[in-house]
Amino acid sequence: AAAAAAAPFSLREVLDAFRRCVTEQREVLLEPYLSGWRGLIRFLQSLGAVFSFISKDAVAKVALLEGHQQQHGFVSLQSLVQHELAAGPAALRARSDSGCRTVLRLHRALRWLQLFLEGLRSGEPRTSVLCTDAYNASLAQHHPWVVRKAATVAFCALPSRDAFLEIMNVGSQEEAVAMLGEAIPYIGDVYSITQELFTQHKLLDLP
Ligand code: 1PX
Numbered sequence: 689a690a691a692a693a694a695a696p697f698s699l700r701e702v703l704d705a706f707r708r709c710v711t712e713q714r715e716v717l718l719e720p721y722l723s724g725w726r727g728l729i730r731f732l733q734s735l736g737a738v739f740s741f742i743s744k745d746a747v748a749k750v751a752l753l754e755g756h757q758q759q760h761g762f763v764s765l766q767s768l769v770q771h772e773l774a775a776g777p778a779a780l781r782a783r784s785d786s787g788c789r790t791v792l793r794l795h796r797a798l799r800w801l802q803l804f805l806e807g808l809r810s811g812e813p814r815t816s817v818l819c820t821d822a823y824n825a826s827l828a829q830h831h832p833w834v835v836r837k838a839a840t841v842a843f844c845a846l847p848s849r850d851a852f853l854e855i856m857n858v859g860s861q862e863e864a865v866a867m868l869g870e871a872i873p874y875i876g877d878v879y880s881i882t883q884e885l886f887t888q889h890k891l892l893d894l895p
Contacts, residue, residue, distance in 0.1 A: 699856040703871035704728030711879050716765040716881055725750050725794060728801070728846050734855070737844040741838065746797070749790050754758065756787040765791060765882060773889060781894060788886075789894040795882045799826040803877045809868040815846040 705724030725746065731854050732743045764769045768787045772780050778789050780786055800822050828836050847855065853864040886892045888889035 693820070694804055697727070697730065698725075698858055700867050700871075703867070706835055706878050707874040710874070710881065711764075714881055715763075716885075718753070718762055718764060718846060721765065722750055722757070722788070735847070736845065738842045742842065746794075749793055752785060752790050753794075762787075764890060766885060769889060769891070770883060775875050777890070780891075784895075786894070787884055788891055791882070792886065792891065792894050795826050795879070795886070796830055797877050798809065798875060798882075802872060805868050805872050806864065808852065809865055809872065811849075813849045815849055815852055816843045819843040819846055823891070828863060 701797070702724060703722040705727060708720040709724070711717060727744050729743050729750065732739050732746070756762065756768065760768075760771060762771065772788050777783055780788060783789070803822035803825055804819055807813070812818050820840060823839060823843070828839075831839070846852070846881070853861050856864050856867075858864040858867045882892060883892075
């Protein structure tokens with residue numbers, strides 16, 4: 689049967705989306721932001737079923753944001769925040785389906801990504817250690833014990849660094865490491881602009 693082979697995809701294009709996010713006015717564009725997340729999720733799904741409880745949550749969050757984006761025509765994170773804040777901070781805090789609280793979850797995960805990619809680039813061969821350290825320094829403090837436990841168990845199923853650089857599909861190990869070096873600052877940029885935006889509007893602790 690002519691099974692549709694999954695298009696080979698490179699992590700280069702995925703990470704490139706985060707470069708396209710930031711405008712000259714230092715706005716974060718939603719379209720490339722969500723497209724970057726969709727690519728990361730696809731990558732995570734290709735790592736196996738052990739990670740599906742993580743990818744399912746990420747898929748739901750991206751879908752929620754796509755819905756808000758389509759409904760209101762938001763172009764940037766800034767316009768989404770402006771729009772939701774207009775109802776007042778109390779109303780925003782009371783909503784469990786707000787774009788802001790959902791972005792905040794992805795934002796914290798983006799910090800994990802930044803730290804994890806820095807670790808991969810550094811040469812440490814034990815990806816589970818890299819992943820656990822990155823997680824403990826970012827998302828873990830926002831997760832209850834049972835989620836932390838499940839995440840830590842899943843991290844043990846991560847492929848080795850060599851295999852990881854391979855499946856990124858960017859070329860040789862050297863090329864993969866060089867690509868990471870180029871991409872990480874763009875991710876850092878998206879992270880710090882969002883962090884500033886959420887700090888400014890006191891949204892960093894949205895329940
Ligand atoms: C070369 C590297 C590429 C690797 C790509 C991997 C993309 C990872 C995408 C992870 C997105 C995780 C979003 C988590 C958001 C979150 O914190 N959700 C929790 C809170 O949500 P709520 O709506 O209830 O307030 C929710 O409880 C999440 C549950 C699932 C477990 C989350 C564990 C996150 C671990 C992060 C890293 C995993 C990637 C490992 C493989 C490389």
